[in-house]
Amino acid sequence: MGVAVETELPQARDIGLDHLAAQRADGTLRTNETVYDGLEQAPAAFLGVLPGADTGKMPVRLG
Structure with missing residues (x-):
C-alpha cells in the first residue's frame, strides 16, 4: 500500500x-483557484469553502 x-x-x-x-x-x-481580493473578502472565502464553492485552492489576495 x-x-x-x-x-x-x-x-x-x-x-x-x-x-x-x-x-x-x-x-x-x-492550477485551479478561486481567488478573493482583499481582506474584507476573507469571511466570504471561508464560508465558500464549506459548501464546496471553491475550485482547487481558495486564496485571499491582499494588497
Missing part, C-alpha cells in the same frame, strides 16, 4: 518533480 514512487522508485520521484518544475517554469502547468 502507499505510494510506490516514494518507497520503491525514488529516482522516479526526482524525475517527476523535475518535469513538474519545468512545466511550472514555462507556464504549461495550470
Whole structure:
C-alpha cells in the first residue's frame, strides 16, 4: 500500500518533480483557484469553502 514512487522508485520521484518544475517554469502547468481580493473578502472565502464553492485552492489576495 502507499505510494510506490516514494518507497520503491525514488529516482522516479526526482524525475517527476523535475518535469513538474519545468512545466511550472514555462507556464504549461495550470492550477485551479478561486481567488478573493482583499481582506474584507476573507469571511466570504471561508464560508465558500464549506459548501464546496471553491475550485482547487481558495486564496485571499491582499494588497
